[in-house]
Amino acid sequence: MKTRVTIKDIARQLNLSHATVSRALNRSDDPFISVATRERVRKTAEEMNYQPNHAARALVTGKTGIITMWLWSEGRQGSYHARVSQFMQAQLEPEPYQLIIDLMSYKSLGFGKEKLMSPWAVDGIIAHEADPVLSKLNGDSAIFPIPIVSMGAYQLMYTQDLVGVDIRPGSDAAMDHLILGGRKRIAYLTDDLPHRVTDARYVAYTVKMEEAGFPTEFIPLENPLRAVVRTKMREYLESHQPPEAIFCHNDDMAIAAYRALCDLGIRCPDDVALVGCDGIEDTEYLETPITTIVQPMERMCELAWEYLSRRMKDPSTPIQQTWLPAKLEIRESSMS
């Protein structure tokens, strides 16, 4: 039964106290330790292949070195979530922190509060579009001592560190673009009933349609999975006269819709224009690149981490907030 080497082993080897070893290994600033000793300790630690026990360290310091990202992923995660995960991971890679991604959904909300949290007392939380969680936890003293930065397009609580993405202007622009392009029958494709009223895309759609005097038309989805959207879309197109344009809740749906159009030989953008939202890479690689509202995902992750680490270092930092614009990028799928 081999057991990992501890600072005590090193201390014994060197005829020092384990406290000295601890100081030598950590606090590289501490002047109260001789250079010689520090070197000796470092060297033997290396030789003995010493690996600090983080559980022990965490126990005494109260710091785990773990950051959680709450990722709202009702149903399956789509490409957008994958990208955000990757950007956040990249952000943390050079840092002395580990990222744990906690998938959140309405189902998780059903559990008790403790189930919402990583069992580890994390040092900080990045809450990505996890507003339902924040609301549920609202003011919970057991959680809110942990620094939290909220990010993404859905933001209800403005009383905290925040990297918001404002998709309203982009959504408005998208609608204007479609309407100016002469499209009248514009449908809206979504699975996201619960969020509708707070969703800027939805609001932009309804307002602009109202303004233009066009009736709204919803294509509802019970599920955001590409395969499901494709089938559903195909069914819809077969049973209805195709609309002149479809404003899709996100790019995954837009791509699925695109494919459904292909399946039926309906031309995009000639017959049906398509607009998505998020700005995932895939929309650019289709034969007909899809117009979309591009979220600045990388910048969002970068800023969120900046805010979070600042808050962790100094809890008294004034509240930090930014709204980043999501910009419409017009591509072939919506040209007239």
Next chain:
Amino acid sequence: MKTRVTIKDIARQLNLSHATVSRALNRSDDPFISVATRERVRKTAEEMNYQPNHAARALVTGKTGIITMWLWSEGRQGSYHARVSQFMQAQLEPEPYQLIIDLMSYKSLGFGKEKLMSPWAVDGIIAHEADPVLSKLNGDSAIFPIPIVSMGAYQLMYTQDLVGVDIRPGSDAAMDHLILGGRKRIAYLTDDLPHRVTDARYVAYTVKMEEAGFPTEFIPLENPLRAVVRTKMREYLESHQPPEAIFCHNDDMAIAAYRALCDLGIRCPDDVALVGCDGIEDTEYLETPITTIVQPMERMCELAWEYLSRRMKDPSTPIQQTWLPAKLEIRESSMS
């Protein structure tokens, strides 16, 4: 200064020892505790909003409840890695474990061994195509007591728990398919020089070309990013007579190549056939779906987790190995 409630607080409240509280809360099997006490403890724990301190628990038990997945991602992560991450996450969601994804690359190999590991003593490791890491760590006693399951298409060490993906038959089938389709000038697109010789795709390509008596043609890439591949491919196509087919190292590259063809108005599959590898969703949603070698990612993750959890429960489990076939799925991009 509020401090989290501990079992001692509960014990004090109830006039019990903290040991009793501990027993009541955990070991639900332990018969040596009265039902009444257990209930009282549970209830007050709930009321006081008790959250166990996992660092303390880990310190004494030696179990952290953390699983690491080593994800080999030289350069940026592509869609395939994103999918694998998601499947693994889904796999662990219902389990009492947290997943930490450690991005590995040749750069990480440059660091000391300890840098390779999550600072946390994890309970288990899923090594996804992290063979270079395993080789480097080969036999390292500090690491190999930790259960490791290796998964993916690159496998050099066969002496361990393993969920391999055999892409050789699929690759052979892909080459046969192209050659039978009458394509003679078949190029191979890759960025993965270091792996070449151990890469079944590469081997299949060279062997089949040799057999057919066709000269090989490599399109090298310094970088697997889609944007880079697209540019590079375009340059290549402009400066060379386009080949009749391109066998791409992975689907991301195939998609980028597809887009490059679109850019130049070269028709796929009429002018150039395309074959990818991995089986990411995106290849199915293009106007011309891309033929690819589909890796059973979900099954791979499922099995890897099964193996790992079995090994964690019982270290003496006989070695567990499976090879899953990756199957060629012929789609429009390579039809003749």
Next chain:
DNA sequence: TTGAAAGCGCTAACAG
């Protein structure tokens, strides 16, 4: 059926 006590590996006063 419960309590007392030891100790997991480490950090951080406080002494020397």
Next chain:
DNA sequence: CTGTTAGCGCTTTCAA
């Protein structure tokens, strides 16, 4: 400059 000491919160013998 270094050693002694006291826990951090929890699990686990061993006693009662």
